[in-house]
Amino acid sequence: MNKLNVNLEKKGIVTNCLLFALPFLFLFGVVLLMIMDYKLGDTTKNEIVSGDLHVYRGQTIPVDYIPSLVELSERASWLKTKKEIDIRAKESLEKMILDAEKEGMCLVVMGAYRSPEYQKEIYDSVSSDKKMYVAKPYESEHQTGLAVDFTGCPLNSNGVRDDGVKRDELKNDFSELPEYCWLVKNAYKYGFEQSFTYYNEEITGFPAEPWHFKFLVK
Numbered sequence: 001m002n003k004l005n006v007n008l009e010k011k012g013i014v015t016n017c018l019l020f021a022l023p024f025l026f027l028f029g030v031v032l033l034m035i036m037d038y039k040l041g042d043t044t045k046n047e048i049v050s051g052d053l054h055v056y057r058g059q060t061i062p063v064d065y066i067p068s069l070v071e072l073s074e075r076a077s078w079l080k081t082k083k084e085i086d087i088r089a090k091e092s093l094e095k096m097i098l099d100a101e102k103e104g105m106c107l108v109v110m111g112a113y114r115s116p117e118y119q120k121e122i123y124d125s126v127s128s129d130k131k132m133y134v135a136k137p138y139e140s141e142h143q144t145g146l147a148v149d150f151t152g153c154p155l156n157s158n159g160v161r162d163d164g165v166k167r168d169e170l171k172n173d174f175s176e177l178p179e180y181c182w183l184v185k186n187a188y189k190y191g192f193e194q195s196f197t198y199y200n201e202e203i204t205g206f207p208a209e210p211w212h213f214k215f216l217v218k
C-alpha cells in the first residue's frame, strides 16, 4: 500500500468516526438544552434568590421575570426618595430597620429595585475600567426587587432620624459604620444576607459590597 492510499484510509476512518459520533453529540446537546431549560425556563418567582438560583455575573434573570413591587416607607427610604421592593421583602426589611433603630442604629435604603433599562443606563454610563463593579441588565440582583443597598443616616438629639443633616457619612466605607456590624450580626434573623463578600468573589464575579444585602425567599 503506498503513502497516498494510507492517507486516504486514515481520512476514511476519521470521517467514519465523525459520522458515528454525530448522533451522540446531537443527543448530548439536546439533553444539555433540556437541563438548562429545566433550570431557567421553569423558574418561578419563588425560586429567584433562593436555593441555587442566585443572580450574579453570568447567572441571569429570565427575561419574562417581573417582580411584584411595593413602595418602601419613607422612614426606610433614603431622604425623600420612594424606593420600590418586592412585596415579600417589605415587612421584614422595615421591621429590621426599626429594630436596628431601637439599638441606636440608623439604616436607610439608598438603592432597591432597578428595571433592566435603568441597569443598562448605569452599565453604559461607567468607563470600561469600572465595568467590573457594575452588573449588566439581567445580571443584577436589584432587578429581582429583593436586593437593597444600605447606608447609615444621622440621628438628631432625640434619637430620631434627621434628614436635615449634611450626609457626610455617605462618603465613608459602609463597612466602617456600626450599622454594618449590626447587619452582620442580625440581618439573617430577618431573612437578609450580604450578597457579595470577600469569600465569594470568584463565584459571583463581583468584588465585596458591604452595603448590598438580599432577601432570601423561603
Ligand SMILES: [Zn+2]
Pocket: 111, 142, 147, 148, 149, 211, 212
Ligand atoms: Zn447593590
